[in-house]
Amino acid sequence: MKIMSIGDVARVMGLPTNVLRHWETVGLLSPERDGSGRRQYDEDQIVRIAVIQRSKGAGMSLEQVGVMLNDGARERHEILRKHLDDLDRRMEDMRRSRAMAEHAMNCRSHDIATCPRFRAGVEDVMARF
Template sequence: MNIGEAARLSGLPPKTIRYYEEVGLVKPSRAINGYRNYGDRDVHLLRFLQRSRSLGFTIEEARRLISLYEDEGRRSEDVKSMASSRMAEIDRKIAELQSLKRALADLSERCHGDDGPDCPILEEISGDRTGR
């Protein structure tokens, strides 16, 4: 099948599929005319990549997950360790976002939001505590 059909079946845009090929995650065969020829295994792999990326795994982590998936002698603890590391990173990002939200809430509360020029939000962003 061509890249358009592979894109439709995998739910990924052709540009992403070409990128995955460029970084060596998928290796479709080539027809005599040079066009990519995707098989069922390629589409399965593309779906696997789409799902792993949607769970927040990086390209290199997705590469490792593919390797583990294809290794019948894999240890599930290796996969669980990757998932645990990803969850810890997500927790770190959530804490960072919550801190940002608290800072913005504080600034928003201190801003009068009227037709006057004073704005603690802009003062904080500019680093100017004097009002200009």
């Protein structure tokens, strides 16, 4: 893989350059600099950018990502365990929502909230009341 400029990386990754600069400022990235001081991103830095994007897309904060990328961080496994638990919870919420949407697509009720089978999809939420 070739060395890429900040503009090229931003374009390929679909990010504004100021985001890459911010991630550098908070310590998530450390691109090399050429003789003129311009950032040069190698494959390792681009992999880190991909990890940051994927992790942020999955709901992690930059602070959590920083801990995850720091192999010396003592709280690394705790952060990752909490993130996995959060992902499991959100995936279950999405599964339930999908099942409700599928039911709604085929339900003959005009007001979907009056359908007993549809209402069963929110029993866990209603149990709070």
